[in-house]
Amino acid sequence: MKLEQLDTPAAIIDIARMQRNIDRMQTHLNALGVTFRPHVKTTKCADVVRAQIAAGARGITVSTLKEAEEFFAAGVADILYAVGMAPAKLPRALALKQNGCDLKIIADNVAAAVAIVEFCKAANDTFEVWLEIDTDGHRSGLTPDDDALVSIGRVLHDGGIEVGGVMTHAGSSYELNDPEALAALAEQERAGCVHAAQRLRDAGIPCRTVSIGSTPTALAARHLEGVTEVRAGVYVLFDLVMANVGVCDSSDIALSVLASVIGHQPGKGWVIVDAGWMAMSRDRGTSKQTRDYGYGLACALDGTPLEGCELVGANQEHGILAVANCDDLAGRFPIGMKLRILPNHACATGAQYPAYHGLSSDGSTVEWPRFHGW
Numbered sequence: 199m200k201l202e203q204l205d206t207p208a209a210i211i212d213i214a215r216m217q218r219n220i221d222r223m224q225t226h227l228n229a230l231g232v233t234f235r236p237h238v239k240t241t242k243c244a245d246v247v248r249a250q251i252a253a254g255a256r257g258i259t260v261s262t263l264k265e266a267e268e269f270f271a272a273g274v275a276d277i278l279y280a281v282g283m284a285p286a287k288l289p290r291a292l293a294l295k296q297n298g299c300d301l302k303i304i305a306d307n308v309a310a311a312v313a314i315v316e317f318c319k320a321a322n323d324t325f326e327v328w329l330e331i332d333t334d335g336h337r338s339g340l341t342p343d344d345d346a347l348v349s350i351g352r353v354l355h356d357g358g359i360e361v362g363g364v365m366t367h368a369g370s371s372y373e374l375n376d377p378e379a380l381a382a383l384a385e386q387e388r389a390g391c392v393h394a395a396q397r398l399r400d401a402g403i404p405c406r407t408v409s410i411g412s413t414p415t416a417l418a419a420r421h422l423e424g425v426t427e428v429r430a431g432v433y434v435l436f437d438l439v440m441a442n443v444g445v446c447d448s449s450d451i452a453l454s455v456l457a458s459v460i461g462h463q464p465g466k467g468w469v470i471v472d473a474g475w476m477a478m479s480r481d482r483g484t485s486k487q488t489r490d491y492g493y494g495l496a497c498a499l500d501g502t503p504l505e506g507c508e509l510v511g512a513n514q515e516h517g518i519l520a521v522a523n524c525d526d527l528a529g530r531f532p533i534g535m536k537l538r539i540l541p542n543h544a545c546a547t548g549a550q551y552p553a554y555h556g557l558s559s560d561g562s563t564v565e566w567p568r569f570h571g572w
Contacts, residue, residue: 200561202499202536206458207477209551210538211566212501214559215452216434217249223416223433224253230422235259235278235409237431240545243554244272245566246434257300259429262572263290270299278302278409280365280429282330282338285313292321302362306330306339311350315357326362327354328407329398333390334383336369342394351403361398363407366391367429371414375444375488380418387415392424417445437544438495442487448495448503453547454538455494456555457517462527469519469531473539475512479546493517494539494547501538509539 201210227234236250237259247258247269257276260266266277275298279291283303295301303325305311311327318324329350332339340347351361368387374380391410398405410422411429413436422428435453436446457473475493484491493509496519511518517539524530541547548554548568555563 199563201456201555201557201563202561204456204555204563206456206536207473208456209548209554210454210456210563211246211435211554211556212452212454213556215450216246219434219436219446219450219452220250220253223430224255226417227428228254230419232422232425233257233427235276235427235429236434237261237280237411237429238265238269240431240434241548241554241568242268242570243566243568244269245556246554247272247274250434256427259431263287263294264569264571266291266294266299266301268569270294270297276300278304278328278365278429280304280367282306283310283314285310285317288314288317291325292317292323295325296323302326302328304328304330304365305350305354308346308350308353311353311357315353315359318357318359324359326360328363328365328409329361329394331364331366331391331394333366333387333410334368334370336367339366340394342390342397347394347397348401348403351398351401351405355403361403361405363405363409363426364391364395364398365407365409365429368410368412368415371412371418372439372443372483374414375442377418377444380414380444381420384415384419387412388419388422388425395424413440414443414445432544435544435548437547438491438540438542439483439487442484442489448540449501451540451544453544454497454501454540455547457537457539459531459533459535459537461533462531464527467521467524467527469521469527471517471519471537471539472515473512473517474515476514477550478509478512478517478539478541479543479550480512481541481543481546483542491540491542494541497538497540499536499538504537
């Protein structure tokens with residue numbers, strides 16, 4: 199089916215742009231001498247992940263056990279579940295492992311470590327556990343010099359659990375937009391995680407893997423001494439937040455929402471489209487950045503940004519496109535005309551859809567299923 203024939207709204211992935219993004223990241227990390235474990239929460243799509251693995255990725259990172267189950271069923275066995283483990287989820291995680299999945303789980307507190315040890319003793323089985331490190335005060339994890347780091351490692355190690363590594367995510371990189379600041383944070387992320395791993399080793403606790411990553415710091419890193427692998431997710435599609443951070447241009451954004459013009463408000467200078475927040479998501483991630491894109495960047499069907507147009511509002515099924523200096527809205531944007539809208543946050547926009555439509559250079563599309571849930 200050709201792009202212009204698709205019903206709207208629809209989630210479109212420009213295959214050429216996606217492949218360019220994949221190759222760029224893989225080439226960069228190959229040159230730095232580390233393996234790459236992409237985060238697949240962005241797309242939750244086996245067709246995309248196959249392309250990442252074909253380019254050289256080794257293993258994946260997931261945010262939900264549903265993702266782990268789906269991708270293991272699709273043939274990916276090396277999986278890091280990079281969210282703190284709730285004890286009630288341990289039986290589900292163990293079922294994956296016992297079916298042959300090389301599943302790694304994480305912890306960042308003594309209570310979780312104790313729960314893992316007790317569960318494994320009762321189940322007469324074990325997990326590989328990584329410790330989450332906080333290298334930038336972004337969210338969860340242990341600071342590299344936290345006394346609890348070694349204590350948690352000791353609880354696991356003495357309980358017969360392999361401490362397989364440490365991992366961190368420099369999420370505060372999304373708040374930056376200067377290349378030197380990004381490079382400095384990338385180095386802070388690297389040094390902090392390497393230091394945490396060394397503290398565990400010095401305490402007699404083996405720590406094989408040092409895993410770091412966010413899309414901005416992965417691309418900004420200049421050396422990765424002591425790091426064994428990198429994780430990044432949104433790089434595969436990019437979005438307007440990443441464009442504001444400065445790690446891509448709008449022409450690199452592979453995800454867009456196909457929308458149709460359904461009305462006009464000439465007195466307000468508005469064009470109404472059938473892509474509201476149910477299609478774009480409510481994410482307003484660019485609102486605190488250098489350029490606020492509203493609910494997305496409107497483009498022509500060929501992906502060229504439309505000058506003087508801003509998606510200023512979004513109701514459930516109505517998007518409000520404000521058009522500057524246009525005396526003939528109906529003439530420029532006739533009813534039924536189709537547009538493409540680049541998203542603020544690719545993960546949030548993709549989550550609104552049961553499938554993507556992969557767009558080839560000849561204008562034809564192919565449906566790529568994605569999945570929902572936890």
